[in-house]
Structures are given as structure tokens and as C-alpha cells.
Amino acid sequence: MEFLHSVMDFTGLHLTESFKAMICTLKGVAGVYAIIHISTGRAYVGSSANIGLRLMSHLVYGSCNPHLQNALALYGLSTFMVRLVAEFIIDPALSDEENAAKLLALEQYWLDLLFSLPAAFRYNFLPHAGSSLGYVHKEETKIQISKTLKGSTRSLETRAKISAGQSGANNHKATAVALTDLNGFIVREFLTQIDAAKYLKISKASVSLAIKRGSIVEDL
Incomplete structure (x- = not known):
């Protein structure tokens, strides 16, 4: 997924120390992230005000997108990487709703790029x-x-x-x-x-x- 800008990439997700380091790094970070199947480039793109916690939801608790969860179960964590696509700096002068809207607009930009590709390249269905x-x-x-x-x-x-x-x-x-x-x-x-x-x-x-x-x- 070369079109997805990379601020930071995380691999070796099946390794405890690597996984913990990723969660620690991204805890409290707002922005757009991608979970990418390394060999196929198929990706899930999402946004969160706390990417570290959102990744716990995806990769530990098995919630959210069923396409992604099925792929994780089938291929295993070792075949995936996580990419911080864009960091979002929350503006304290804005309301929560205004910050959320700006973050979603940022996510929409990357979703538009993702959905310009064939369905085989994405786990998102919305x-x-x-x-x-x-x-x-x-x-x-x-x-x-x-x-x-x-x-x-x-x-x-x-x-x-x-x-x-x-x-x-x-x-x-x-x-x-x-x-x-x-x-x-x-x-x-x-x-x-x-x-x-x-x-x-x-x-x-x-x-x-x-x-x-x-x-x-x-x-x-």
C-alpha cells in the first residue's frame, strides 16, 4: 500500500515486545492508521482519537470490522503491519465535535484513495x-x-x-x-x-x- 503515507510502521505484531512497543507509542495519539496484510497490500483504514486503544480493540479484543477479523484469524498477526498514516493534533480551542469532524475529514481523504482501488485491496466495506x-x-x-x-x-x-x-x-x-x-x-x-x-x-x-x-x- 505505497499510496498510504507512512509516518511510522510497526511490524512483528506477533512478538510480545514489538506489540507492546507499538501500543505504547500510539497510546494517546490521534490520527489515521492502517492495518495492512503485508503480502497482498490489502488494508483497513480507520481513525481514532487514541490509536493505541483502538488497535487493542482490533488486534486483541477482536471487535469492529468482521472482514479484518476474519483475515487476522486466517493469516495470523505475523503477516500484518500497522501504519500510522497521518497524525492529528487535537486543537484545545475547538470543541470535541469540531475536532472529531476534522479528524473524520482527514480519514475520509485516505478512504477516498483506498476506495478508488479494487475491492480486493481493502478490508473496509463502508x-x-x-x-x-x-x-x-x-x-x-x-x-x-x-x-x-x-x-x-x-x-x-x-x-x-x-x-x-x-x-x-x-x-x-x-x-x-x-x-x-x-x-x-x-x-x-x-x-x-x-x-x-x-x-x-x-x-x-x-x-x-x-x-x-x-x-x-x-x-x-
């Missing part, structure tokens, strides 16, 4: 960074779900947003769903609405209806 922050597209509908979140993965947010868009290289009717926090950062991605419904412990009908209406669903 082409838009944090659609809740100003990225409005015909193929996407944003909904809000207001609920008391009890799951360990979701306990930090009492409200979450879901964006849905058409995806699936092999199935044009597949619907990719992203669960984001209120700042627009993706918490978890799902291949289908059914997967999202199971994770949220609600019915698929509730997810589908909310997406269709663009409505707020309360007390789920």
Missing part, C-alpha cells in the same frame, strides 16, 4: 468516515438509537448512531451497518442488519424500520 458528521449520501441513511447500553463493548455510550449503506462485492443486496459513537467514530461494523440487531439485542425489524424512517428509537 466508504464514508463517520457519516453522522456531515457526510450525507443517497446510499446511506442515518438513524439514532437511544438506549441504556449494558454490554461491555457499549457501556461507554448511552446513545449510539447507526449508518447503513449498500455494500458487498459478492452480493449487491447486502447492507453494511456501522455502529458509531456520538462523535462519529465507528465502534463496530456489521455485514448485515441481522448481525447489528443481534449485537444490540433488538429485532431486525426495529433496525430496518429506524433506518427506513431515519427516526429515533427509544427504550429498546
Whole structure:
């Protein structure tokens, strides 16, 4: 993935000391990162206000993008590298929402480059960074779900947003769903609405209806 600018690369992820050094280096660093399969160049691009913690989510806890998780399970950590693509300096004079929007705009730049390539070169299946922050597209509908979140993965947010868009290289009717926090950062991605419904412990009908209406669903 030569087109992905490199501020810093990390390899040997299967080695404890190398992995710890990477997490330590990137803990508290905001910006855009990529997880790259070394031999094929296939990449996942994301952004976070704390890349170190986000990488723990990807590489240790197995959350977020299922395409990436399947590849990690199949090939192993030793075949992947992590790249800091662009560092983002949080501006204390701006609000959290404004900083988040700027970070997402930075991620969008790199996602646009990634999605200009054939699907075989990416693990991402949602082409838009944090659609809740100003990225409005015909193929996407944003909904809000207001609920008391009890799951360990979701306990930090009492409200979450879901964006849905058409995806699936092999199935044009597949619907990719992203669960984001209120700042627009993706918490978890799902291949289908059914997967999202199971994770949220609600019915698929509730997810589908909310997406269709663009409505707020309360007390789920």
C-alpha cells in the first residue's frame, strides 16, 4: 500500500515486545492508521482519537470490522503491519465535535484513495468516515438509537448512531451497518442488519424500520 503515507510502521505484531512497543507509542495519539496484510497490500483504514486503544480493540479484543477479523484469524498477526498514516493534533480551542469532524475529514481523504482501488485491496466495506458528521449520501441513511447500553463493548455510550449503506462485492443486496459513537467514530461494523440487531439485542425489524424512517428509537 505505497499510496498510504507512512509516518511510522510497526511490524512483528506477533512478538510480545514489538506489540507492546507499538501500543505504547500510539497510546494517546490521534490520527489515521492502517492495518495492512503485508503480502497482498490489502488494508483497513480507520481513525481514532487514541490509536493505541483502538488497535487493542482490533488486534486483541477482536471487535469492529468482521472482514479484518476474519483475515487476522486466517493469516495470523505475523503477516500484518500497522501504519500510522497521518497524525492529528487535537486543537484545545475547538470543541470535541469540531475536532472529531476534522479528524473524520482527514480519514475520509485516505478512504477516498483506498476506495478508488479494487475491492480486493481493502478490508473496509463502508466508504464514508463517520457519516453522522456531515457526510450525507443517497446510499446511506442515518438513524439514532437511544438506549441504556449494558454490554461491555457499549457501556461507554448511552446513545449510539447507526449508518447503513449498500455494500458487498459478492452480493449487491447486502447492507453494511456501522455502529458509531456520538462523535462519529465507528465502534463496530456489521455485514448485515441481522448481525447489528443481534449485537444490540433488538429485532431486525426495529433496525430496518429506524433506518427506513431515519427516526429515533427509544427504550429498546
